[in-house]
Amino acid sequence: MKLIQREIVYKGKIFDVAEDTIEIDKDKVTKWDLVLHNGATAIVPITEEGEVILVKQYRNASNREVLEIPAGKLEKGEDPLTCALRELEEETGYRATHIHKLCAMFSAIGFSDEKLHLFIATQLKKGQQHLDEDEYITIEKYPLHEARDMIFSGEIEDSKTIVGILSACYFLNK
């Protein structure tokens, strides 16, 4: 199977939608929609006390506030690590001195090309919180094992946050 044509059918602020024409075999094609997204980064900030710093913000996807690790959309051509460090300081007011790449993932491979790069940050220093306009965020800290329990109790249900916390537990041998 391969992609033989891509037509933009919707243009939005955060994403566009393409109608892809896929060749299944020599005699057969099909059409699949795809959300085109520039990609994103997210970072798991771990304090000296072994707590993970989460941000709580309103999401229209769930029409309520959601607990997440700090994250942000990539600018075109932007380096994922640079973006992760910027978002960490802007959203939480902490600066990371030790950073490690955890993994990368397609968030919703069935309908979007968004690729998200995940990092873990330790040995945090106090920096300067600076929220974008329309960004209303509160900060919450949880011991890492407690955050993991919140995944299985349903209190944490954002995919990048789940991957970040479970990866951090493995990485830090918790």
Place this chain on the structure above:
Amino acid sequence: MKLIQREIVYKGKIFDVAEDTIEIDKDKVTKWDLVLHNGATAIVPITEEGEVILVKQYRNASNREVLEIPAGKLEKGEDPLTCALRELEEETGYRATHIHKLCAMFSAIGFSDEKLHLFIATQLKKGQQHLDEDEYITIEKYPLHEARDMIFSGEIEDSKTIVGILSACYFLNK
């Protein structure tokens, strides 16, 4: 913040796109796009030998074949567990006798309301593989710890598969 209006701006086969109007405070509103999706389920099938069964299929999101746990879209009003058991047998030819809910997640909370329900299946029995038209799938099996390594080496990069494998490792104490 709250949702005050939702207008469908694109209708597709798998998802629609809405332009939401969000009230930020009494004097201020903003517009956010959202991909409306019916939800999905995915299942981590573990063999008697401790291997995880993965399916490999072409995705236009990455324009190549991708390793994933078995998964499927929910029909309107469908029970996630029923859907997971059906997809497991249809895609892999295995039937599960022991099932456990792992967690649920918003795949891409920044731009979609898709909620995905994850299960783990053990004590598998041979059933009947039955692929949909346009579904071209091959099966691969990996020891669970090897599948986990493949997340951090970049060979596995589908979010639901990452969450499924890391959750299964925790659940099975691996």
